[in-house]
Amino acid sequence: MSTVAAAPRALRNRRTPRPRRIRPARIALHAFLIATVALWLFPLLWAIYAALRPVSETIINGYLSWPKTLNFNNFTTFWTEADLPYFYLNTLVIVVPAVILTLLLASMVAFCCTQFSWKFNLVVLMLFIAGNLLPPQVIIVPLYWVYLHTPIASFGSIDIGRFSFALFSDNGLLYDQYIGIILIHVVFQTGFATFVLSNYMKTITKEITESALVDGANVLRIWWSVILPLCRPALAAMATLLFTFIYNDFFWALLLLKTGDKRPITSALSNLAGEFFVNNNLIAAGALLAAIPPIIVFIALQKHFVAGLTLGSTKG
Template sequence: MFPKPIQKQSRAAQITYQSLLPLALIMWLLPLLAVGLFSVRPLSDFTNGNYWGMPSSFEFFNNYGRVFFESDMPRYLWNSVLITVPTVVGAVALSCMTGFALGIYRFKGNLLIFFMFIAGNFVPFQILMVPVRDLTVSAGLYDTKLGLILFHVAFQTGFCTLFMRNFIRALPFELIEAARVEGVAEWRIFWYIVLPLMRPAIAALSVLVFTFIWNDYFWAIVLTQGPDAQPVTAGITSFNSQFVAQYHLMSAGSIVAALPPVAMFFMMQRHFIAGLTLGAVK
């Protein structure tokens, strides 16, 4: 049922694995290395066709300085923060409550409601582009950070509910029964008993949702336009003018935009791994 560990494979299989692993790693890292190299090239390298050779000069401070001080990149980054953080808080908070209700209580229609939450994950999000855009326009939320936040919260709650409900179902139900015997109110059971046990899952889900929302590009260009509400993923394209694509500045902006999710993961790494493996459940 499960693949045999590489340590138990034949010597030929181990040698093949050890030989191909560095190659696969290089191929996976090559686009990232290319973006990093492009970010320190001068514009003349692109006009002269010097894409993969050594840069004619290293323009690290010049390129990144222009990204931070001669563009709207700080504003786009702040927009991403204002969009991503409330979305993570809203989606995780709603999923904790819905996961508790669907995972603890037994009532008619429980499974149907749960399926309705997760059904949206199977709908290709591209087909929602026109109705969602028309809805935000009619509600006066087009090209606003609030409109993007509300949409992301609604769209992410289904996946988050699936995650939280399955986590809560794995908790020891005896704790909740013991609290009920003692006469503890249901909201106190949720707040003081279940929620502390959910901290690893909350951390793991927060990292996932933060990464999803921060890296979103499709809905950023569908529901916003201009620096007033656009997040950083859509704002990077502002470095392209009508006749010139400034790849060196786009690459530098991409590196800057990728740093917050990476930092978020490393800060929450211990909780993230514990939440995915359910290792905190005793």
């Protein structure tokens, strides 16, 4: 009796209450996910909350208090006082050429090392990847002297209002020039970009290159018209990453530039901290504004970015 009765119950149990049985785990999972999201968002939300409050209020009531006034004054103050558009432009003239140059050069190296078989194939690739492991701080003293003693020609400058981009140097040196910062970024990012792009290009069959050769395309043409279009997802992913890396840089600009007006946006943030007194609410607003461009770049390239992540995985 009991076995007969037990069988359908077991069956029923197996069929219907299945989702119910998973529920505690699901609740735990979602609780965990929500907690993680909250943990991740907390600093950002806290910064937004602080940025919306005037500093006088937080001095008197502390940061852990209900707001009496919420406004965008910190944002507007930062925009005008820190001369934000000017420093955005400073960063732009460093980041954009640096990213483009890095991608061009790195894709050339990756192209040669993956699409052709020659003697030093692996050695060259290893050289570029090994360069990645070199901490930039190690070479800072010699590099500083190289920059101080490398003469660069002056052909005038491109002036947009207060902003002036020297072609290629306004003091005859590599030191204290936009071009010097662009070059050092290219040098230090090429290694990583080469590593990623060559891994991606390995997934492109050599037959494509070979058939292009048969069709009479020279090496540069194969690189530009055949391989680079195929690498678009990887290039977009790299562009996003490189943009963020170079955008975030503080170190090179700190060391190889001496003119405050040439420094990128990251230093505009520190311009707002006084000798002693720091308006943290203003800094929070500034940090949020400074974080916007990389997010825009990510949104713009995100389609390629995701494609780049998944495309490689299916090729196996």
